[in-house]
Amino acid sequence: MISLHEGKGSKVRKPPERVFTLRLNIVACQPRIWRRLQVRESMWLSRLHDSIQILFDWFDYQTHAFNLDDLRFGNPLKRDDFTIEDDRDVTLADLDLEHRERFTYGYHFGEGWQVDLKVEHSGMVAKGTRYPVCTAGERAGPPEDCGGVEAFHDMLACIKEPHTELGREWLEWLGPDYDPEACHLDKINQALRKLGK
Numbered sequence: 001m002i003s004l005h006e007g008k009g010s011k012v013r014k015p016p017e018r019v020f021t022l023r024l025n026i027v028a029c030q031p032r033i034w035r036r037l038q039v040r041e042s043m044w045l046s047r048l049h050d051s052i053q054i055l056f057d058w059f060d061y062q063t064h065a066f067n068l069d070d071l072r073f074g075n076p077l078k079r080d081d082f083t084i085e086d087d088r089d090v091t092l093a094d095l096d097l098e099h100r101e102r103f104t105y106g107y108h109f110g111e112g113w114q115v116d117l118k119v120e121h122s123g124m125v126a127k128g129t130r131y132p133v134c135t136a137g138e139r140a141g142p143p144e145d146c147g148g149v150e151a152f153h154d155m156l157a158c159i160k161e162p163h164t165e166l167g168r169e170w171l172e173w174l175g176p177d178y179d180p181e182a183c184h185l186d187k188i189n190q191a192l193r194k195l196g197k
Helices: 045-055 149-159 165-174 185-193
Strands: 018-026 034-040 064-068 071-074 083-086 102-107 113-124 133-138
Touching: 034 045, 045 064, 045 102, 045 185, 133 185, 149 165
Parallel strands: 071 083
Antiparallel strands: 018 034, 018 113, 034 133, 064 071, 064 102, 102 113
C-alpha cells in the first residue's frame, strides 16, 4: 500500500522565533527614564512605535522616525536629500537586530524627544508569555506636549514647589494622577496586550 505522504519528503522546519530584549532610555532626562521591553522578531516596526508610545504614556499626536545608521523608518516622507521609509513595511527581523547594538527613535521633532534602544539580549519565545511585554522600568514618561527636555526639567522643578504660581499651573495642567516617580508596569502591560503583533 502506498502512503499518502510518500514522495513528499520531510517537512522543512521553520527556525523557532526569536525574542529581543530591548532597553529604552529617553535621552538627556535626569533622573533616567527607562523601560525594558521584550518583543518578537516578527513584530512590525510600526507596532514597536505603538509600544513606545504606551511605554512612555505618549499619545501619538506627532511625527516619529526610527534611525538605524543611514536608514530612517516612520511616517513616510520623501524630500530631495531626506527620506523616511514607511515603518509599516518592516519587521524587527528585517533589521538584523541580532547584529545591531543600538538604534534610536525620535518623536515630536519640534520638542526633540529621542529614545535610545539597546538590544540587550536575544532568545527564544517563552511558552505562555504574551509579547510585547514590559518587564522593568523607572519613572513616568515626560508628558505629551510638555515642551521638550529642558521644559520637562523645569516642570519637575516647579511641581516640587506647589505653593508657587508656576507650580500650581503645572499641577493643574498635569492633573492629580501624575507622579513623575511612578512607572506602572501593570497598566503598561495591560495596554500592550491590546496591541497584538
